[in-house]
């Protein structure tokens with residue numbers, strides 16, 4: 001917790017996804033970051049067990065990125081992205097395309113994951129319309145899915161508190177697949193659960209209900225992160241792919257968390273060997289040094305939309321800051337580091353140690369499940385009677401005070417460190433959680 005000395009006035013800032021009242025009574029402020037560590041305002045180091053918000057994959061304060069941003073802002077601080085461009089926007093698109101599955105090489109830049117999601121949904125609608133199937137407007141998401149906070153994203157998303165206040169204003173024509181989490185079958189699974197492929201069969205039921213001719217796209221996170229780390233059962237994503245393909249429905253993988261090495265591959269699509277039609281990205285694309293996001297689009301989808309349009313603008317969508325020069329500078333420098341340091345391979349090489357360290361917590365106090373894949377782990381706690389989320393909130397706060405940053409959603413602790421983490425730091429994260437759990441009621 002931050003001491004009150006030298007604190008600014010905290011009243012003006014309305015903080016996002018934060019318990020503002022509690023936070024302002026007990027603020028937790030960060031002042032610096034380098035490598036694997038943050039520094040809290042009271043000076044104590046905090047080992048970053050979450051890569052910030054699943055985004056600082058190359059670790060903090062990378063000199064190559066700092067230099068690239070500084071150079072860029074001096075040289076070309078901003079260039080409009082409508083009917084004009086700058087050379088690095090094209091270079092950055094090519095660099096991103098090289099990491100995408102074969103043929104998914106048309107790249108639309110955004111500034112965030114939420115914008116990437118809404119962009120991908122619009123591309124799906126535009127594609128069907130361009131093909132003369134404009135009646136395909138239905139979008140299918142999944143329970144417990146997190147796709148950011150735009151109206152498109154919360155409509156296809158499946159996290160109830162994010163939706164209920166806005167429920168009268170969500171997109172029409174949306175349906176949801178069931179989520180795949182069942183602890184009675186999959187407790188303490190290492191890697192992908194063997195049980196649960198059949199959850200994908202529900203898509204056939206949804207299609208039977210609405211008719212395929214009305215459905216534009218299915219969007220899922222290949223590994224659901226923000227809802228509390230839900231790992232796809234074996235065969236599940238393959239089945240979603242087969243069913244969508246059979247019915248001419250586009251499949252969108254929301255890879256805002258899983259893109260750029262989190263699972264030890266360029267993308268989760270590559271890791272699972274399942275190729276969707278669109279991939280949304282953000283976070284690790286720029287190591288979070290400048291807000292940035294993108295959608296990778298199968299070439300035929302791009303060509304259909306662009307080819308079907310009358311001369312002039314083909315797709316009425318874009319952001320003032322699409323391909324912002326600072327973002328493209330950060331993207332190019334970040335992807336350069338990933339390549340030079342072979343960080344995705346490094347993550348793959350560490351994933352067994354990470355899994356073992358996480359599963360050491362199987363018998364820890366309050367723990368009802370441990371699950372993991374790549375450099376992601378979820379530790380689910382027994383909720384406190386009548387106070388869901390309170391136990392994990394306390395674990396989060398006490399870990400922070402003890403010098404380790406974790407995240408929590410409900411009563412699930414998530415760990416997703418930068419890919420530069422050392423083995424001893426992996427041990428430190430899970431040992432600290434274990435120690436803290438012993439002190440929590």
Ligand SMILES: Cc1ncc(COP(=O)(O)O)c(C=O)c1O
Pocket residue numbers: 111112113114115117146147148149221225226254255256257282283
């Ligand atoms: C899968 C997924 N999609 C979208 C988003 C939204 O990204 P942003 O917060 O950059 O808008 C997130 C953020 O965590 C995410 O995990």
